[in-house]
Amino acid sequence: MLASIASVFQVTAWKNGAALIMSARTFTDFTTRATFEIKKCDLFLLDEGPATQVVLTRDEGLQYYRTMQVMRRMELKADQLYKQKMIRGFCHLYDGQEACAVGLEASINLSDHLITAYRVHGYTYTRGGTVKEIMAELTGRRGGIAKGKGGSMHMYCKTFYGGNGIIGAQVPLGAGVALACNYLGNNELCVCLYGDGAANQGQIFETYNMAALWKLPVIFVCENNRYAMGTSVERAAASTDYYKRGEFIPGLRVDGMDVLCVREATRFAADHCRSGKGPILMELQTYRYHGHSMSDPGLSYRTREEIREVRSKSDPIAMLKDHMLSHNMASVEELKGIDVEVRKEIEDAAQFATTDPEPPLEELCNHIFYNEPPFEVRGTNLWTKLKSLS
Amino acid sequence: MAAAARLFLRGANSKLSIAPGSLGTTLLKLSPNCSSRTKTQRRHAAHFTFQPDPVPSQYGPTQKMNLFQSITSALDNTLASDPTAVIFGEDVAFGGVFRCTVGLRDKYGKDRVFNTPLCEQGIVGFGIGVAVAGATAIAEIQFADYIFPAFDQIVNEAAKYRYRSGNMFDCGNLTIRAPWGCVGHGSLYHSQSPEAFFAHCPGLKVVIPRSPIQAKGLLLSCIADKNPCIFFEPKILYRAAVEQVPEDPYTIPLSQAEVLQEGSDVTLVAWGTQIHVLKEVASMAQEKLGVSCEVIDLQTILPWDIETVCKSVVKTGRLLISHEAPVTGGFASEISSTVQVRLKWPVSHPPHSHVFTLCTDDVNCWCIH
Numbered sequence: 155m156l157a158s159i160a161s162v163f164q165v166t167a168w169k170n171g172a173a174l175i176m177s178a179r180t181f182t183d184f185t186t187r188a189t190f191e192i193k194k195c196d197l198f199l200l201d202e203g204p205a206t207q208v209v210l211t212r213d214e215g216l217q218y219y220r221t222m223q224v225m226r227r228m229e230l231k232a233d234q235l236y237k238q239k240m241i242r243g244f245c246h247l248y249d250g251q252e253a254c255a256v257g258l259e260a261s262i263n264l265s266d267h268l269i270t271a272y273r274v275h276g277y278t279y280t281r282g283g284t285v286k287e288i289m290a291e292l293t294g295r296r297g298g299i300a301k302g303k304g305g306s307m308h309m310y311c312k313t314f315y316g317g318n319g320i321i322g323a324q325v326p327l328g329a330g331v332a333l334a335c336n337y338l339g340n341n342e343l344c345v346c347l348y349g350d351g352a353a354n355q356g357q358i359f360e361t362y363n364m365a366a367l368w369k370l371p372v373i374f375v376c377e378n379n380r381y382a383m384g385t386s387v388e389r390a391a392a393s394t395d396y397y398k399r400g401e402f403i404p405g406l407r408v409d410g411m412d413v414l415c416v417r418e419a420t421r422f423a424a425d426h427c428r429s430g431k432g433p434i435l436m437e438l439q440t441y442r443y444h445g446h447s448m449s450d451p452g453l454s455y456r457t458r459e460e461i462r463e464v465r466s467k468s469d470p471i472a473m474l475k476d477h478m479l480s481h482n483m484a485s486v487e488e489l490k491g492i493d494v495e496v497r498k499e500i501e502d503a504a505q506f507a508t509t510d511p512e513p514p515l516e517e518l519c520n521h522i523f524y525n526e527p528p529f530e531v532r533g534t535n536l537w538t539k540l541k542s543l544s
Numbered sequence: 545m546a547a548a549a550r551l552f553l554r555g556a557n558s559k560l561s562i563a564p565g566s567l568g569t570t571l572l573k574l575s576p577n578c579s580s581r582t583k584t585q586r587r588h589a590a591h592f593t594f595q596p597d598p599v600p601s602q603y604g605p606t607q608k609m610n611l612f613q614s615i616t617s618a619l620d621n622t623l624a625s626d627p628t629a630v631i632f633g634e635d636v637a638f639g640g641v642f643r644c645t646v647g648l649r650d651k652y653g654k655d656r657v658f659n660t661p662l663c664e665q666g667i668v669g670f671g672i673g674v675a676v677a678g679a680t681a682i683a684e685i686q687f688a689d690y691i692f693p694a695f696d697q698i699v700n701e702a703a704k705y706r707y708r709s710g711n712m713f714d715c716g717n718l719t720i721r722a723p724w725g726c727v728g729h730g731s732l733y734h735s736q737s738p739e740a741f742f743a744h745c746p747g748l749k750v751v752i753p754r755s756p757i758q759a760k761g762l763l764l765s766c767i768a769d770k771n772p773c774i775f776f777e778p779k780i781l782y783r784a785a786v787e788q789v790p791e792d793p794y795t796i797p798l799s800q801a802e803v804l805q806e807g808s809d810v811t812l813v814a815w816g817t818q819i820h821v822l823k824e825v826a827s828m829a830q831e832k833l834g835v836s837c838e839v840i841d842l843q844t845i846l847p848w849d850i851e852t853v854c855k856s857v858v859k860t861g862r863l864l865i866s867h868e869a870p871v872t873g874g875f876a877s878e879i880s881s882t883v884q885v886r887l888k889w890p891v892s893h894p895p896h897s898h899v900f901t902l903c904t905d906d907v908n909c910w911c912i913h
Binding site: 307352 | 635659661663665666689692693729731733734
């Protein structure tokens with residue numbers, strides 16, 4: 155907040171004892187809160203849905219903008235590093251879907267729980283990871299959030315359970331976390347995410363049943379970005395109304411490109427769960443600009459025009475910027491200032507990620523088991539022995 | 545020389561009087577960039593050189609193909625000759641993520657080559673049904689690492705169908721194909737070699753080819769075989785392995801291990817990619833140590849060719865098995881214990897068994913001593 159106030163005032167160096175204040179706009183010029191009309195959600199098994207008139211404060215707006223911009227720039231940097239072969243293996247980028255992560259986080263607490271699949275860089279950031287840790291994990295260095303042993307798909311935070319490579323496998327896990335919340339009576343909930351491709355996995359339906367039967371406080375979120383790798387939703391699903399797939403679980407279909415829509419829907423869903431009504435399903439209609447992963451150019455199953463159209467009409471960051479500028483909640487310079495800061499933060503993080511040393515060989519085999527006395531593990535040949543410490 | 549290995553030294557029949565320790569150290573010195581004293585470990589990227597087989601002359605005209613092209617050729621032959629054959633799996637319609645089914649949908653129609661949604665358990669369960677009803681079902685699991693949701697269907701349904709119905713029904717028409725093995729950057733979920741899990745299940749056949757010529761012949765055998773078969777394709781060889789492969793269909797018999805190279809001092813057994821590692825090892829051993837190695841490609845993991853391996857070990861007296869999967873419970877343990885039991889080493893000379901186990905370069909594979 156102070157940074158945003160400070161950026162409004164640009165003070166040149168003291169000259170002849172007098173300071174020149176360059177910027178004419180002062181903090182008090184901006185609107186502190188404005189009401190926006192958002193798209194109505196499609197409802198399933200619900201009589202009423204989230205509010206369509208929402209209030210956004212200036213601070214919130216700047217925070218969402220900054221967070222989304224960090225996520226965007228971080229993903230673009232990861233793209234760059236991958237092409238430079240500083241990041242190897244698999245890398246699934248989240249740019250285009252920022253509104254989902256930011257909107258979700260805005261309406262839950264950090265003490266609530268979240269689990270998702272493998273497109274995790276954004277969620278790791280919103281759940282408390284730093285950009286440095288995330289990028290160092292991508293490059294596999296010891297400063298990484300999983301000590302350099304997890305990589306792109308395996309990032310975790312205190313209430314963020316990853317970071318899961320096997321599609322659909324994280325959903326029953328999420329229900330289990332929600333059961334624990336119920337059991338411990340801590341009024342927390344679990345947000346359990348999966349994609350449109352995963353929505354056809356059997357274990358998800360098993361989870362719907364368990365969650366509804368035991369009234370677990372779980373928000374199922376289907377991030378529908380229209381393509382499961384290269385398969386469009388029409389070619390994969392008998393019913394593309396993913397918010398109705400819960401059958402006996404109430405559902406919402408939300409515009410996942412508008413951070414305010416996502417925030418409001420999550421607020422509604424969180425209230426639903428916390429009031430003991432059981433699970434709820436949200437389908438976030440979103441879009442990813444990159445291909446499925448860095449080895450997918452993303453153009454063989456969709457056209458450049460489509461990507462361009464989404465980018466020009468529904469880009470989450472552009473939409474928020476538009477909201478804020480049109481309602482006089484921020485200035486162009488201020489937002490540019492945030493962009494510059496964010497760019498620097500990402501550069502610093504990338505610098506760290508490329509210069510931090512790799513984890514030491516001694517740690518390669520640690521954490522296989524828990525709390526066992528140290529045992530020996532063979533290395534890649536007969537005569538190298540590594541120790542596994544728990 | 546990175547491989548998971550079990551090395552038996554049979555003292556009584558030992559033609560070489562090298563004690564295991566010095567053999568080990570000698571071999572160690574030969575291993576590039578390796579020192580027993582230094583703790584640093586150089587990065588052994590998945591190193592091997594694919595060694596092509598000679599051009600086969602008995603199957604008709606040949607064409608240069610890599611592994612995925614030889615698979616496509618086998619599938620093409622099958623769809624052409626068998627009107628009931630269908631191929632399905634995730635993303636197979638456009639050609640598959642490894643291009644094994646390129647062109648087949650255009651050639652044979654979308655009712656014969658089609659995509660399934662993302663549901664491995666569903667794919668195999670559905671495949672079993674298709675097979676039981678009489679069609680030739682070729683199911684693709686996108687990576688062997690993802691086969692586990694389908695494990696129940698394979699082990700409990702497919703493998704036991706014939707037995708529990710008293711031979712009234714069977715799903716012998718089912719073949720499951722999956723990319724298998726380490727590729728260098730696959731990490732936990734794109735590198736696994738799960739053959740040992742399935743080896744524990746009677747009623748199934750598990751087959752792993754080492755090269756394009758083998759792949760086409762073995763895949764066609766699996767499809768023709770009246771038992772449910774799992775065909776693992778070494779993904780690292782998809783592009784790297786290039787050979788002259790016959791265009792016409794041909795079969796290579798299952799459950800027959802192939803002796804690739806005769807030798808007298810030690811028997812080396814492997815399957816898939818490791819064959820190429822062992823062939824290299826065999827020539828290094830001959831050159832540097834004067835050790836004559838007999839190299840055997842097991843090809844079929846279940847049911848495996850016990851006779852060929854035992855016959856070889858009787859001749860050489862030593863057995864080394866190499867595979868990518870974790871050592872504990874890996875298929876090498878089955879081979880070594882069976883050989884030991886079969887050869888009934890005399891009580892007066894118990895096997896001087898030094899079980900040397902090595903881990904491959906695959907990051908996830910660790911051996912517990």
